[in-house]
Amino acid sequence: MAKKHTAEQRPYLFCIATLMRAMTPLRLLHVVHVLTVARLVSPEHYGRSTHVNDAECFDFVVVGGGTAGCVLANRLTEDEQTTVLLVEAGGDPPYESMFPGLFPAMAGSRVDKNYTSENDGRTQQCHRNRVANLTSGHMLGGSSGLNYMLYVRGGPSDYAHWAAAAADPTWAWPDVLPYFIKSERLEDPGLLNSPYKIYHGTNGYMGVAREHRSEINKFSEAVREMGHEVLLDVNGYRHLGFTNPLFNIADGVRQSAAYSFLAPIVHRKNLYILKNTLVTEVIFDEKNNAEGVKVKTQNGTILSLVARKEVVLSAGAFKSPQLLMLAGIGPRDHLEDLGIPVRSNLPVGLNYQDHVAVFMSIKMEESNAPSAPSNKHLFPLPTFVGYVALDKRQEHPDYQVVNFVVPHDSEFPFNLCAFGYWFDFDICHNLRNGGKGKTTLFSTLNILHPRSRGRVTLRSRDPEDPPVIHTGMFSDERDLDDLARYLEDHARIVNTTYFKSVGAEIVDLKLSMCRGLRAGSGQYWRCYARCMMNTMYHYAGTCALGGVLDSRLRVRGVRRLRVVDASVMPTLPGGNTHAPVLMIAEKAADFIKEEHRLFYNK
Numbered sequence: 001m002a003k004k005h006t007a008e009q010r011p012y013l014f015c016i017a018t019l020m021r022a023m024t025p026l027r028l029l030h031v032v033h034v035l036t037v038a039r040l041v042s043p044e045h046y047g048r049s050t051h052v053n054d055a056e057c058f059d060f061v062v063v064g065g066g067t068a069g070c071v072l073a074n075r076l077t078e079d080e081q082t083t084v085l086l087v088e089a090g091g092d093p094p095y096e097s098m099f100p101g102l103f104p105a106m107a108g109s110r111v112d113k114n115y116t117s118e119n120d121g122r123t124q125q126c127h128r129n130r131v132a133n134l135t136s137g138h139m140l141g142g143s144s145g146l147n148y149m150l151y152v153r154g155g156p157s158d159y160a161h162w163a164a165a166a167a168d169p170t171w172a173w174p175d176v177l178p179y180f181i182k183s184e185r186l187e188d189p190g191l192l193n194s195p196y197k198i199y200h201g202t203n204g205y206m207g208v209a210r211e212h213r214s215e216i217n218k219f220s221e222a223v224r225e226m227g228h229e230v231l232l233d234v235n236g237y238r239h240l241g242f243t244n245p246l247f248n249i250a251d252g253v254r255q256s257a258a259y260s261f262l263a264p265i266v267h268r269k270n271l272y273i274l275k276n277t278l279v280t281e282v283i284f285d286e287k288n289n290a291e292g293v294k295v296k297t298q299n300g301t302i303l304s305l306v307a308r309k310e311v312v313l314s315a316g317a318f319k320s321p322q323l324l325m326l327a328g329i330g331p332r333d334h335l336e337d338l339g340i341p342v343r344s345n346l347p348v349g350l351n352y353q354d355h356v357a358v359f360m361s362i363k364m365e366e367s368n369a370p371s372a373p374s375n376k377h378l379f380p381l382p383t384f385v386g387y388v389a390l391d392k393r394q395e396h397p398d399y400q401v402v403n404f405v406v407p408h409d410s411e412f413p414f415n416l417c418a419f420g421y422w423f424d425f426d427i428c429h430n431l432r433n434g435g436k437g438k439t440t441l442f443s444t445l446n447i448l449h450p451r452s453r454g455r456v457t458l459r460s461r462d463p464e465d466p467p468v469i470h471t472g473m474f475s476d477e478r479d480l481d482d483l484a485r486y487l488e489d490h491a492r493i494v495n496t497t498y499f500k501s502v503g504a505e506i507v508d509l510k511l512s513m514c515r516g517l518r519a520g521s522g523q524y525w526r527c528y529a530r531c532m533m534n535t536m537y538h539y540a541g542t543c544a545l546g547g548v549l550d551s552r553l554r555v556r557g558v559r560r561l562r563v564v565d566a567s568v569m570p571t572l573p574g575g576n577t578h579a580p581v582l583m584i585a586e587k588a589a590d591f592i593k594e595e596h597r598l599f600y601n602k
């Protein structure tokens with residue numbers, strides 16, 4: 001006999017029944033994921049912020065709980081006798097950062113420190129504020145909590161440059177590859193059952209996987225027709241060609257460094273995490289030994305904290321050089337201008353590099369089919385990526401092209417153009433209107449080995465002031481010429497069979513700067529590149545190996561101080577920078593363990 005329910009129970013039962021009826025398997029999966037992610041953003045997940053007292057001692061103080069900082073905190077605390085304090089200016093990664101599909105909403109949010117470059121009158125002149133918006137993560141996990149999640153390593157020629165700059169062969173490909181593998185937990189069955197398996201790790205902390213979306217299949221033929229190879233993977237022994245990319249996404253969750261390296265080990269008794277706390281100064285003794293740091297906590301308390309063994313700066317390519325210069329480590333003339341006594345005269349802040357990116361949109365077939373609802377657990381769009389050399393005899397790529405297949409009338413390109421990249425609204429409206437009613441291919445090309453260099457300097461002696469950033473992009477005009485040639489090269493895709501069959505055309509952005517130039521001419525692409533240039537967010541090189549640092553990442557001229565983050569790169573790798581930063585931090589952890597004879601788990 002059916003059980004009778006009370007009047008109070010009935011509304012609840014009605015709600016449950018309605019929910020059950022609406023619950024398709026896909027929706028159920030969503031609910032499970034939402035609950036999982038909700039658990040991930042609970043305060044316990046990334047550990048509670050430590051209470052510290054003035055003059056408290058730790059073996060190591062790691063400054064910055066970003067990409068590199070989380071790896072170091074993990075690896076150094078593998079030795080149970082070693083205490084590590086990780087100090088992070090931001091807090092826990094927010095809920096939205098965990099969903100790969102929400103990455104476009106992260107730039108400009110509360111966890112973006114959003115540094116800006118100076119207006120040099122030459123670059124960013126088609127952007128609303130005429131400066132580069134240099135999005136930077138301000139949370140545990142740092143920029144890995146808001147980046148675009150592409151997992152790319154670069155190749156042997158990149159690390160041959162590093163080894164030469166460091167005068168140390170252990171920075172070459174054969175010696176860095178094991179550290180890429182060590183950090184990785186690959187979850188792609190296709191690759192794991194292929195000859196590429198030997199280039200990948202399955203026991204590391206960083207989840208890596210990829211999506212298999214049928215929308216990209218038709219493009220493989222097009223790029224083959226252009227003479228490119230289609231590869232299963234570009235992270236092993238082949239580095240030229242097009243591929244279905246790997247991402248730092250696994251189980252529908254962004255694999256930020258905080259999620260992958262920190263969350264699993266926050267219970268370790270020898271790890272102390274200080275959140276929402278800014279390191280304002282590195283403290284030295286009279287013999288130039290780094291002794292600890294001064295910090296400003298969330299409530300404004302100033303504390304001095306002691307590092308018995310070392311201070312490690314992992315504050316990223318803008319803030320690590322700033323902290324060094326504030327401590328008197330930097331170019332003599334600049335420090336003297338600000339009245340800072342010089343401790344070590346080094347080229348800190350010079351050698352700033354970034355990949356210059358420029359996008360192109362190609363309209364393809366007409367479509368009015370309803371778009372599938374977006375799934376927050378997936379990368380927002382089907383993607384395929386190419387690594388291209390103009391000289392076919394070359395073994396390393398000149399440019400990278402990241403292609404998104406955009407369903408008709410999606411707001412994605414407009415939002416990225418207007419709110420991610422800050423281009424003038426006219427340009428972004430032309431982008432939207434030019435592709436109306438059609439599927440589009442949104443391609444972002446970037447110059448992998450720019451010659452231009454910029455500079456990071458101090459604005460003042462106040463550690464809370466943002467540094468002054470001159471990106472230096474196109475200061476070497478050959479970069480502009482190269483980028484124009486890459487655009488011209490990629491544009492050939494419209495002449496391939498599939499693109500011709502759908503009457504594909506490059507969307508005319510009606511750039512007023514380029515009025516009067518014949519579309520498609522060399523001069524036009526040069527003008528297009530100048531106008532549509534942007535950062536690829538790969539800030540690097542400001543405390544470079546070989547210049548500022550010795551080959552084991554120790555700051556020259558002082559003791560017990562290291563830098564471990566993207567600023568140590570002497571040149572940019574031929575791909576994105578997140579995986580290389582993980583590799584740098586894994587390698588640095590071994591340097592430290594060797595030198596201090598810590599428990600060593602190779």
Ligand SMILES: Cc1cc2nc3c(=O)[nH]c(=O)nc-3n(C[C@H](O)[C@H](O)[C@H](O)COP(=O)(O)OP(=O)(O)OC[C@H]3O[C@@H](n4cnc5c(N)ncnc54)[C@H](O)[C@@H]3O)c2cc1C
Pocket residue numbers: 063064065066067068069087088089090107134135136137138139140141142143144146147148149150151152277278279280314315316317319320536537538539564565566567576577578579581
């Ligand atoms: C929008 C965007 C998209 C990107 N897309 C990709 C991509 O798809 N693939 C890829 O490989 N790379 C990508 N990158 C680049 C990559 O994410 C970075 O190169 C990498 O994460 C940098 O790591 P890091 O350790 O040097 O610095 P970060 O990860 O930025 O960490 C620095 C940390 O230090 C903290 N900090 C700074 N100063 C202080 C201080 N004084 N006291 C305490 N804490 C401090 C900051 O809050 C931050 O958490 C992207 C970057 C951005 C910004």
